[in-house]
Amino acid sequence: MTTIKDIAKKAGVSPSTVSRVLNNSSLIGAETRKKVKRIAEELDYEKNDLARGLVKGGGVGALGLIIPNISNPFYAELAQGVQDRANELGYGVFLCDTEASLDKERQFKTLLTRKKVDGMILASATVDDPYVKELNESSIPIVLISRVSRNLKTNYIKVDDIKGGRLAVEHLIGLGHRDIGFIGGPENFSSAQDRRKGFEEVLHENSISINSNFVTHAQYTQQAGKETAKKYLSRDENITAIFCANDLIALGAIEAIEKQGLNVPGDVSIVGYDDISYARLPRIMLTTISQPIYEIGQKSADKLIKIREEEVEEYVQEEFEPGLVVRDTTRQLA
Amino acid sequence: MTTIKDIAKKAGVSPSTVSRVLNNSSLIGAETRKKVKRIAEELDYEKNDLARGLVKGGGVGALGLIIPNISNPFYAELAQGVQDRANELGYGVFLCDTEASLDKERQFKTLLTRKKVDGMILASATVDDPYVKELNESSIPIVLISRVSRNLKTNYIKVDDIKGGRLAVEHLIGLGHRDIGFIGGPENFSSAQDRRKGFEEVLHENSISINSNFVTHAQYTQQAGKETAKKYLSRDENITAIFCANDLIALGAIEAIEKQGLNVPGDVSIVGYDDISYARLPRIMLTTISQPIYEIGQKSADKLIKIREEEVEEYVQEEFEPGLVVRDTTRQLA
DNA sequence: TTGTAAGCGTTATCAA
């Protein structure tokens, strides 16, 4: 491995001079600069970020990305956004898939602390676990994605989920639906609360009463969607549309509905949320609410690195706009 | 941040003693050990892997995972396998999504070299690019996933793709099909070559002649599947089944077939390859060939770390077995 | 414009 010393020796200068050249310091003679650069090139020199991080007191030049499941296309896309921007700025990204386990979340906190990352993006945060508080008070900056804590003042980036919920239900009502159900995520997630709030707002505004038999909080999973939809169908009440708080739930709902011999959107219209890659697949073509998740990833990486490098103290609390994507799982009520 | 020195001071011992305790050295008094451990605990001490890596001359305790696209569920699952095992052993995983760009592959090589990773898993490797050769000759160990180089002796882990191809076609023939097409991946990928080989072998063994109009090499993408299937359908020749060399291609093929007003599996049976999560979705339920990709990920991490830590010189060249997963896109020919 | 020297947080070698 070539070190700065090797270059120094070969160039007949001191290591500090080499360091200056490599860091584009301005106080350097043009000739020395050229010579050192040439030799560094010749020797295939690669910076050692370990050593650099150590002396600079910062990190290795890496971000930690904590998510519940990389096989969920939603998080895969987030990861791409984070990674692309991080890379542009010379940073790496540690993938931390918690498999939705709080224990693993905590372990990752330790792992990333040891590796001296420069920032952490928490998309999996059990917001009210003490570890988040500790992290938030530590010297390494964090940003929460789509999770907002009532108790903690943290950096966060989210989308306007109330708006998203509204978009979904307005679409359904515009199509003539009035008997609309809701299947949400876990009750203690702010995203689930907000999407439900949007749902209820629009119903109220249209003087449609809410049938609490058709409002459920469950997991953000296909299984939960399947079970809940099945329950809805078994009731002796009319239901012509369901707004599902994420696409996985929607997929499960479709599965349950079709298993009953019913048709989507013929008998029941379905709207999802997230616009994950599944939603665009042939045969699926799910009407859904899109989130600019790739951009959110980019922005998170951006902000974190900025906070670190420029030591700005600004709080990042941004909100993105959702959008309606109409595909084939909703239709005009006859 | 607590350092080893802080602990030493508070415990009234030297830093070296603290280091020994923390690394479970045997030559340590029981009392000192207990005391130091307690104080370390009190002070919330966390190892600094940067410093450790520097002096040990090794890496930070991290692996690099280079893949073409994390949004492809196949690679997401690979990533989970790699990560799970790496974490168990105290390692982190750098996610490196190349977006199928050779340029990015090369950039990652540099990035990971700087970050001093302990090993690299290449699932995206353009095997014959010089950078792979350089890497293979460097001090950091690499393992190739499902890519085999004719020119280079490298570590690799793959599945028996000839067998996989055979499984797919045997299934189709067992169902009574004889007019079977093939849509493969890029011709220069060993995986694509092998799957095709399996296809041809079985056809020969059953004395079915191969119609070269129905054998194509394309990209491993949905788009390619769609275009190729459309071409097949437009020919004035009978075709009742298509073996697609990955699930994305299969999805594209299904799309094209149904767009023509035809039915899968009613008119054409489809077999995919990989068994990615898409294949299990309601409405899709693709018959396909499964690869134990999660296990392959685990194994790669395992081997890489072992090579590094125990400085074994063994070559890793393993082959896993594929399996047939029958779902709803193939049927018995009447 | 350049060099010298100290130091980042560890581990390893050698003495004690």
Added chain:
DNA sequence: TTGATAACGCTTACAA
């Protein structure tokens, strides 16, 4: 069983 000391590769005052 423990402590000094040097070293890993780099950056950065401070001097020259």
